[in-house]
Amino acid sequence: MNKIYSKIESIVGNVIAVKAQDVAYGELAQVKTRYGMSLAETIRLDGDMVYLQVFAGGRGVSTGDEVRFLGHPMQVSFSDNLMGRIFDGAGEPRDGGPVLSDNLVTIAGPSVNPYKRIIPREMIRTGIPMIDVFNTLVKSQKLPIFSVSGEPYNPLLARIAMQAEVDLIVLGGMGLKYDDYLFFRDTLEQGGALSKTIMFVHTAADPIVECLMVPDISLAVAERFALKGKNVLVLLTDMTNFADALKEIAITQEQVPSNRGYPGDLYSQLAARYEKAVDFSDAGSITILAVTTMPGDDVTHPVPDNTGYITEGQFYLHGGHIEPFGSLSRLKQMVNGKTRDDHRSIMDAMIKLFAAYRDTLEKKSMGFQMSAWDRKLLKYGELFEQRMMDLSVNVPLEKALDQCWGILAECFEPRETGLRSDLIQKFWVGNE
């Protein structure tokens, strides 16, 4: 039986220290306080002193409380029973369902051998034209959604969760407002997607340490399902809260901060999570979409900046829609050549014209006179925003491509679009 220690030597922030022998780095313990039981993780060993990070926080922990080591690192139960369930950051049920404790797997395992990875090759259909047509999401891709507080990034995630053509969704919430948590739960339930979803939710009211566990626990579960052949989409919101939790804990640990108070290993910490995205050659895959709110809409802030270096592009959610400029899926080239032969060309042409529309808007706002061409562009821009950029639009890729041709035909002559003649002959709306 595991030994129980009943004298806590120090309590600093969320970290307690006990004198104990034969404890492994990373080992889990239970701390029994007057407010109930909490898990704690060993984060430092120094002689016979063991430092533990208490999930429920240091508040209310007494020096006389009991600590019992469990002899294993943080684990999560993995089975098909997870489907449709909601847990908190410590893996405890949040939905009133039974506690799961069979088939435990260790979280934050070693990384995938690069030699075993394959070049991504399949798209994930989301039914959102701004993604499918213009910045195609690719299986095994890791993409952040850069946004600002107040933008509808959570509704966007919920929409993707309901529409994306994947086998399984794992949703990790970090520092979510309670309303947002309820929003996700209710929306997925009504949309009928809850049964293929597993949620690990840390709300803003929960202890900060649990926030740190959410990505690891979500990805560990996703990894297991992927190994069983499932294509898993992991949605994380909001990674900035995760980074802030890292910062908070690093500072209370008296670590030297590097940039705006964030710890020096922020890049490695984020990379360790994002790099879990993978396509196994003969099993399933993990794709990661993670909301990253940018404080002050500043892309050079350490969190979006480090994220940008790790991920394969980004969606930029601004003004209530996915911005055509600033958004980029680096892997789209690998898949959009084999969807339909007009896909690439129409994508480029639409974006070029939209850029021209933006220029015209600027000219208009400065009071310049509008030419006939300008008026065409204004009409085009309006239709584009309505039919393509609106987040509530849900159409399959092929239909979205047809709509693109439709918009072009409504606004322009074929030769004004800069599209190759063979494509115009094949696809132009109104052709005989």
Next chain:
Amino acid sequence: MTEGFVTAVNGNMVSVSTDGVVTMNEVAYIEAGNKSLKSEVIRIRGNSVQVQVYEMTKGIRVGDSVRFTNDLLSVELGPGLLGQIYDGLQNPLPEIAEKVGYFLEPGLYLKALSRDTTWHFTPLAKEDDLLQRGMAVGWVPELHFKHIIMLPFDFYGEWSVTKILPEGDYTIDDVIAEVSDAKGNKRQVRMWFSWPVKRAVDCYSERLKPADPLVTKTRIIDTFFPVAKGGTYCIPGPFGAGKTVLQQVTSRHAEVDIVLIAACGERAGEVVETLKEFPQIIDPKTGRALMERTVIICNTSSMPVAAREASVYTAVTIAEYYRQMGLDVLLLADSTSRWAQAMREMSGRLEEIPGEEAFPAYLESVIAAFYERAGIVRLYDGKTGSVTIGGTVSPAGGNFEEPVTQATLKVVGAFHGLSRERSDARKYPSIHPLDSWSKYDGIMPQQAVHYAHTFLEHGAEVGAMMKVVGEEGTSLEDYVVYLKSEFLDAVYLQQNSFDPVDAAVSPSRQKHVFELVLKILASHITFKDKEDARNFFYELRQTMLDLNGTPEDSDMFVSLYKKVKEALMERKPEFEDRGLKAIKALE
């Protein structure tokens, strides 16, 4: 052998208590459960030794025993390195995958070189020959290279050959020769030996000044910001500016014998592209797969941080080894910032006093020492060999003022600064023509390059002015300068790396086309108005872009070249004196 036991664990730093002899930077193994985890001594204070562990430290307990090896972190050098894919500690990744499947296994270390493969050995030294370290003992064919088997680099002094095996097939573990020195010490020579990664290989008679250009076949580099064989250069740039693509293109087309790719703390996906595609791409120079001239050292961002630091040293040591055979080696490190960050993490754990942005105070000297391992050297047999180092830098927020970029700029010979502005405008490669510089001589005469560069400077000034006063407020003369700079940018600086022809441009073709571009820049044409000028340059641009996509030896190329020339002469241009001199310098 010295032993000790664990007293503290903090992240990937472990403290060990020992009363034996310990060497700084020696390798130690921590026995945690059923695993031995590799680590390196980074601080010694009395009986307390701090080691950085090259693996995740989960599971280590206070009291676990530690075994010191008395060897510094070393790599195995010998035939069989080419075409390999190693992690930062030289573990062959394909074999690890074969053994344990999808995931990397902490504590699993495999031999870097196969002990079973036989190599056809031909002796070059005879009995009684006097040899120094690094001198040839014999050779084996390794793919299409003549791999020289050298007297190991740590055989200091003079050795006479007492025995050498005749030509035949041997494994690298066979003793192929025996040598003895004046004092009668005897040593055995095998086809492989190990060398500590953090010591520069110094078996050569002198270091030379880098003078010959290293041809990358990227126009903006070869013509405007050249790199020399044995030189150093850096590519800083914000995320998404195309650092990695630029390095991939260089690794494919650079005219060198061997390419070392050190993927250090970056995305795994990018390495995957290289390692899946290189075996398929044929190198036109040798007719063999590109992979056969490549060694990949890969420690991606989610692999253990401490090994990230080791990976760049592992790569440079292998590069130096092949240099010793008289080959030109190019080392591409992507990205050195991640390596610097690994140092920062460890420095923080050691509770050292932090420097700027919490980087350790020794950051600059460590970066300088690394880049100084590049160079062109004259070997004992009179041949030359070179190591060229190109490192990317990922500055936080794309701001070049940060410590890693600044420390790197101090020691490199060329600076290829990537700009977000250019990459947003899809102008690739996004090397900024006004911010970047090179101290090396390239394939073009200085005068000609300088002349072309003045147009870029003036054009940028006019462009900035035009943003304020509009096109109407700009004089026709200024406007033409602006159009010329845009023209030069579009048809010469920008290059389409996905186009089979445009992706790699030979030096002779560069000269040929550059001459035509210079002629256009030097021309004085009287235009009716701005519209007329714009149409003229747009038309030239279109033809030039077609030209860029046409193979040099085709009739199409000749006719397009002629078409541009004729379009220019039709306007009856006069030529500027300085321009004519620049063109003359090209010949």
